[in-house]
Amino acid sequence: MFEHTNKQFHADLETTRSMFLEMGGVVEAMVKQSTEALFSGDMEYVDRVLKREHQVDKLEVEIDERITNLIARNQPTAIDLRMLLSVSKMLTDLERCGDEAERIAKMARRIHDSDSGYEPVVELRLMSTSVVDMINRALDAFARQDVVLAAEIVRSDSEVNEAWKASLRHIITYMIEDPRTISRSIDLIFIARALERIGDHAKNMAERVIYMVRGDDVRHAGLRYIIRTTLGQDVDDAEDDEP
Secondary structure, three states, rough: HHHHHHHHHHHHHHHHHHHHHHHHHHHHEEEEEEHHHHHOOOOHHHHHHHHHHHHHHHEEEEEEEHHHHHHHOOOOHHHHHHHHHHHHHHHHHHHHHHHHHHHHHHHHHHHHHOOOOOOOOHHHHHHHHHHHHHHHHHHHHHHHOOOOHHHHHHHHHHHHHHHHHHHHHHHHHHHHHHHHHHHHHHHHHHHHHHHHHHHHHHHHHHHHHHHHHHHHOOOOOOOOHHHHHHOOOOOOHHOOOOO
């Protein structure tokens, strides 16, 4: 009886993992398509993002309910419990990435519908590529339980933050040079901010992978500590701590 229950638990655990990765794939596509709508002006991408938002919400509720039931009905071992708790936290980050993608898509539609002569800001494309890659690698790190990859994702967040600052300077320059671009530029600032937040959520997910695998809570440990403990580098060779 115990063996049967244990097999059922691990089968349910694997289903939960698969559903989480499915949700991650949907969110990754949403982020990619929302920015593609901005760069290309193809509003079909906006419709796809809005449609997928409902799918993400549905998956979030289903996975959250499964996690609650698995913990309530079983006595998970430490590593299984860490996995369930980590997925529960990462669900929130994924859902918020989806919210940011929806926000970007709606702003992209507003920008292009206004016929305001939109000019792409190069840093936004860089940020878009970077955060999509971070989400993809965070999901891969989760699937493979790869703490080294997770640490590399945490380090990548600083590059997104630098691109966010550069885009802000670039967009503000537009507004100063031509006040007629102020309305459009404000939307671009919000888009850049949304991309920066997506990067933060991907970083959070990577930190959760490290906790899931090793049991180390590195959320406030700083980049130097994460690199030292997961990549095997000396602290002196690592970058300065980030707040």
